[in-house]
């Protein structure tokens with residue numbers, strides 16, 4: 457049986473951060489990863505032209521306090537500080553400036569009502585779905601819902617208003633030209649990893665932990681579990697003895713769905729770099745499109761919530777057809793001949809993710825703390841869903857990985 461002091465289950469942003477921190481502190485550790493690569497939901501893939509495309513996380517959110525920024529710079533990768541497309545006006549001719557101003561005001565008012573309502577119900581120890589503060593009959597409710605799905609991967613009626621409000625966003629958003637996923641994976645370069653080894657169970661009944669993997673058992677003194685919540689929730693027998701509190705927390709912090717499709721675009725120069733548009737401002741199930749990211753001949757298409765779920769059911773062709781339908785409606789039928797699918801990934805179908813990023817169901821904001829709480833000073837938990845204020849992000853994952861590693865280092869000192 458392989459032996460290690462600390463077994464880190466999962467080599468995404470959280471597992472890599474924990475592995476690096478423990479290695480630096482001289483604590484023997486081993487990342488046990490189901491895939492044949494590091495990064496998890498951070499994944500940069502080169503397209504046919506060799507362009508590095510982020511199929512998972514792409515934005516260094518809260519970049520002015522995001523710990524990945526310093527790491528990325530130390531790696532010699534390039535940070536693009538251009539303001540993100542969603543902070544700029546939509547393409548002219550697609551969304552009339554007067555209507556955009558009206559929508560922006562409605563979105564701002566929605567967030568203000570959300571803050572006020574949360575402050576009120578939180579005093580009473582209550583929560584509600586974020587959709588409760590939509591103004592009945594407001595013409596922008598569908599588009600506000602669409603933006604809510606981009607942020608949380610699910611519709612406003614499914615998510616906790618309190619949790620949504622607890623998210624801390626400095627609104628500074630940067631990108632990594634060579635790929636955020638590539639930078640995150642590279643950070644794990646010198647950490648020992650066992651690849652292609654899905655963990656099926658952690659037996660914590662004995663004096664040493666027994667980590668059961670497809671490649672045999674591993675004995676460990678401690679473990680840091682960083683599995684995506686949807687993966688954890690679907691395995692009630694993952695821990696032996698069972699930890700129903702953890703399974704319940706994971707199931708109440710599900711991963712919403714967001715998928716990207718990259719389209720190669722011929723004669724791209726016609727479009728301004730970084731332009732953007734919504735597919736349909738009248739519906740909640742619509743894509744958002746980023747033209748020529750980094751000036752590349754591409755369109756980055758983004759779908760979330762039920763819209764992404766429906767498209768995943770139809771396969772990659774369904775994504776492409778939907779994108780062409782939404783784009784040609786605004787940009788003319790000639791565009792259909794100028795685009796072809798480049799890369800995409802269906803995160804909902806991915807057996808080691810089963811979704812994109814976590815949200816809390818109404819009433820479950822406090823489950824993040826429950827998920828993060830260690831068990832018997834032997835089982836530690838990390839991963840974006842464990843973060844109270846930076847959940848759903850790669851820097852949230854990083855910070856929880858560091859926190860779990862620090863807890864273990866503190867235990868070793870006594």
Ligand SMILES: Cc1cc2nc3c(=O)[nH]c(=O)nc-3n(C[C@H](O)[C@H](O)[C@H](O)COP(=O)(O)OP(=O)(O)OC[C@H]3O[C@@H](n4cnc5c(N)ncnc54)[C@H](O)[C@@H]3O)c2cc1C
Pocket residue numbers: 465466467468469470471488489490491494495496497498511512513514515516517653654655656682683684687714715716803807808809811812813838839840841847848849850851853
């Ligand atoms: C389309 C998309 C867009 C996104 N955009 C952004 C963005 O712009 N900015 C941002 O900050 N975040 C974004 N995110 C979210 C971000 O990618 C995640 O929050 C973050 O990468 C999660 O890191 P993690 O370590 O918590 O989990 P993961 O990266 O999921 O790591 C968990 C690891 O566990 C492994 N694993 C699973 N099951 C097993 C098993 N049984 N045994 C062993 N290993 C297992 C997985 O393979 C994975 O490597 C996006 C995500 C997606 C999908």
